[in-house]
Amino acid sequence: MPGRLSNKVALVTGGSRGIGRATALAFAREGAALIGVHYANNIDAAKATIREIETLGSKAVAIGADLRKGKEATDSIKEQFKAAAIAATGAPSLDILVNNAGIAPATSLAQTTEAAFDELMTINLKAPFFLIQALAELIRDNGRIINISTGFTRVAAPTHPAYAASKGALETLTLALAPEFGARGITVNAILPGVTETDMNAAWLADPQARAGAEAMSVFSRLGNPEDVADIIALIASNEARWTTGLSIDATGGARL
Numbered sequence: 001m002p003g004r005l006s007n008k009v010a011l012v013t014g015g016s017r018g019i020g021r022a023t024a025l026a027f028a029r030e031g032a033a034l035i036g037v038h039y040a041n042n043i044d045a046a047k048a049t050i051r052e053i054e055t056l057g058s059k060a061v062a063i064g065a066d067l068r069k070g071k072e073a074t075d076s077i078k079e080q081f082k083a084a085a086i087a088a089t090g091a092p093s094l095d096i097l098v099n100n101a102g103i104a105p106a107t108s109l110a111q112t113t114e115a116a117f118d119e120l121m122t123i124n125l126k127a128p129f130f131l132i133q134a135l136a137e138l139i140r141d142n143g144r145i146i147n148i149s150t151g152f153t154r155v156a157a158p159t160h161p162a163y164a165a166s167k168g169a170l171e172t173l174t175l176a177l178a179p180e181f182g183a184r185g186i187t188v189n190a191i192l193p194g195v196t197e198t199d200m201n202a203a204w205l206a207d208p209q210a211r212a213g214a215e216a217m218s219v220f221s222r223l224g225n226p227e228d229v230a231d232i233i234a235l236i237a238s239n240e241a242r243w244t245t246g247l248s249i250d251a252t253g254g255a256r257l
């Protein structure tokens, strides 16, 4: 049976690890033709993800760019993606863009330096903005733009104020862009994971008390795993989700309901 993403071409930023890796693999399981696996520095993790994608029968290519470099990085991603897509499919076109790469430093208002604030905003907000701008002309009709936010836009996060603000702005951007892309049948949505077991959280979840507290947040009394979130992303990427756009979609396992 053909998958829900047969013949689709996707690009996942931060596809080397965590939620991005699980998303790239979910897309491969759904039959995507080509998946761009973007990474910052961890080429080994990107290559490992690519090998898993290829085992599932899809093509994949590594695309390296440090998003701390802002537009220079997003322009580089565009050029790398175009060359890879032409080589693999004969066209520079893209169907699904997932803006997933991000950082989430736990720094309070008082602890946040200007440099740290600027870096966070560059990776989490500026890079998705300019990547969408750069790739807009390559995204085919009825395509998908999916921005990965956080449940911290829905509940107060005094431990992560700058992070929460960066993702709140990403959700506002999602809403603002939906009409423009809607003209071509392209949906623009945000997905909001809750605490998900990835490298991002490994250090604090190693503390049993912190882990128990995180598990208790979800109505399912457990942590999310990357596949829990990736399956929702794959659903929004599919044709079945064509009639929903401009939305911020909860993927927290019912956290703090």
Ligand SMILES: NC(=O)c1ccc[n+]([C@@H]2O[C@H](COP(=O)([O-])OP(=O)(O)OC[C@H]3O[C@@H](n4cnc5c(N)ncnc54)[C@H](OP(=O)(O)O)[C@@H]3O)[C@@H](O)[C@H]2O)c1
Binding pocket: 013, 014, 015, 016, 017, 018, 019, 020, 038, 039, 040, 041, 042, 043, 045, 065, 066, 067, 068, 100, 101, 102, 103, 104, 123, 148, 149, 150, 151, 192, 193, 194, 195, 196, 197, 198, 199, 200, 201
């Ligand atoms: N995990 C959670 O609990 C959780 C909850 C809510 C929202 N989220 C959001 O979900 C997304 C993925 O999180 P995750 O937990 O999967 O993260 P992760 O496991 O830490 O992986 C981060 C990914 O982003 C890439 N990345 C980090 N800094 C980058 C930079 N400067 N330039 C380019 N790429 C960079 C990494 O590339 P390298 O492999 O090359 O380092 C990696 O692929 C993030 O946007 C995060 O805010 C996560």
